[in-house]
Amino acid sequence: MRNLKFKKKKLIALLFLVSNLLYSQAGGGGTIETKITGWTATLKTSLNAGVAAFAIVGAFLIFIQYMQGNEQAQKNFIRFVIGLGVFGLVDVITHVFI
Structure with a gap:
């Protein structure tokens, strides 16, 4: 169960970074x-x-x-x-x- 929580944190961090990169590339970053x-x-x-x-x-x-x-x-x-x-x-x- 502990490993599952750790993987979820990594997945959330990765999704945050990817979404931030896509947002800035799409012109939303200014x-x-x-x-x-x-x-x-x-x-x-x-x-x-x-x-x-x-x-x-x-x-x-x-x-x-x-x-x-x-x-x-x-x-x-x-x-x-x-x-x-x-x-x-x-x-x-x-x-x-x-």
Whole structure:
């Protein structure tokens, strides 16, 4: 019974690959330009979401450290600002050149 499940997984994976290949060959995949445009939009959105998540989570953690009276909070805040600056700069460069 175990071998039967393993064969079904392989068959499903093979059917998925074949159907994906047929879809792209039949013109459903789009041109290279449209694919690249889609990828760049996804990259830009992902970077924006990453910067926002880094800023929100980092600021919350630094705030908690300050409230607890942690002695390392000031050093961590400086590291956080530098990291956010670098991450934001990569995001800006990506938006300008892509």
